[in-house]
Amino acid sequence: MNAPNALLHRREVVEELLRDRGDLLVIAGLGAPNWDISAAGDNPNNFPLWGAMGAASMMGLGLALAQPKRKVLVITGDGEMLMSIGALATIAVQKPANLTIAVLDNERFGETGMQMTHTAAGVDLAGMAAAAGFPTSRTVRTMQEVSELREQIHHASGPLFARIRIDPEALYFVLPPADGGILTTRFRQALLGDTSLYN
Amino acid sequence: MANPQTSEPAIKAPTPPQAWPDEVYRVLKDVGVRQVGIVPDAGHSRLIRAFEADTEARVVTLTTEEEGIALLAGAWLGGERGVMLLQSSGVGNCINMLSLPATCRMPLLLLVTMRGEWGEFNPWQIPMGQGTKGALEAMGVIVTRADEPHLVASAVSGAAHLAFNTWRPAAVLIGQRVLGAKNFKELARK
Known part of the structure; x- marks a missing residue:
């Protein structure tokens, strides 16, 4: 049991967000969010990024627009979200009802030596998303709130934004396939069927 | 003295450029573009x-x-085709992100209107305009050019089929000669 003010653990957060995920489509930003979704169970409906920093949320938008009947969850880090901060405005303008952006905020560039990001200095990602026009934008600090967010991902009308404050812990890596062709092909085959294999 | 509100560009494109965008629209519809x-x-x-x-x-x-x-990588994951319309200066903003289609063997179609070449007035457009083709090719994008209005649609058709049939990034550079060049001096108050 966490102490009342203890920071959340990223693997527990992601495991809860992906519990009983059904046909949820998930994109993870590079670095620890990639290892986190893979630790919860590699899945062809996952697209874990290994590079292209700043791509995660906009890939979520393109996917959500293409698949309006499916729920799309982007899980990324504060550094990756800050790099593509303009995407919050682009997404808010498009209003995809089936898209959630969940930022695991450890206030650090975790892969490169735990240097502070702007969120450590008080930059408020949830406030920026709200100001961009996300109808729902919140900060999550407890596992109860993580469970509520999980419900919203599946049942609420988006776009949703959540900043999840987590412990800056360095964990072992859990690696999904690294080849982009394999990740793309298996994702499309699972979503679109075998016809997607033919040029 | 020219009226700054009504001045024509000092250097006009050789033929009226009205028709090619309509032809390009038909080409993009025919290949199934849904996200722009x-x-x-x-x-x-x-x-x-x-x-x-x-x-x-x-x-x-x-x-x-x-x-x-x-955006277009996500669209492709979801089964939709798209295109991006941008200016040559914007190609420079894309460089690392182009690792995404290159690594993931995804189609990508870019229609790039050129600045910083034929008839350019603004010196700030020159570096990226001159570097556009090299930057794209350095990141694995297959580049073709169209420098006459009647050749734009066929260049786009060829690039689109190449991109969506071979799952590779392709760009068409639409030359400033097609578009006509601005002359800011004529737009400035004399």
Whole structure:
């Protein structure tokens, strides 16, 4: 049991967000969010990024627009979200009802030596998303709130934004396939069927 | 003295450029484009209006061009084809993001209106305009050019089929000779 003010653990957060995920489509930003979704169970409906920093949320938008009947969850880090901060405005303008952006905020560039990001200095990602026009934008600090967010991902009308404050812990890596062709092909085959294999 | 409100560009395109955007629109519809990422350029304005009037297509205005690379990668994962309309200066904003289609063997179609070449007035456009083709090719994008209005649609058709049939990134550079060059001096108060 966490102490009342203890920071959340990223693997527990992601495991809860992906519990009983059904046909949820998930994109993870590079670095620890990639290892986190893979630790919860590699899945062809996952697209874990290994590079292209700043791509995660906009890939979520393109996917959500293409698949309006499916729920799309982007899980990324504060550094990756800050790099593509303009995407919050682009997404808010498009209003995809089936898209959630969940930022695991450890206030650090975790892969490169735990240097502070702007969120450590008080930059408020949830406030920026709200100001961009996300109808729902919140900060999550407890596992109860993580469970509520999980419900919203599946049942609420988006776009949703959540900043999840987590412990800056360095964990072992859990690696999904690294080849982009394999990740793309298996994702499309699972979503679109075998016809997607033919040029 | 020229009236700054009504001055024509000092250097006009050799033939009226009205028709090619309509031909390009038909080409893009025929290949099934549904998502259109844009950072506007005057040279793309007629094509943008055509897509804005098209209820089957979604026009996504971007804050920077690299967003468009990621948008279209997500669209492809979801089974939709797209295009990005951008200016040559925006190609520079895309460079690292182009690792996404290159690594993931995804199609990508870019229609780039050129600045910083034929007839250019603004010196700030020169470095990226001259570097556009090299930057794209350095990141694995297959580049073709169209320098006459009647050749634009066929260049786009060829690039689109190449991109969507071989799952590779392709760009068409639409030369400033097609678009006509601005002369800011004529727009400035004398």
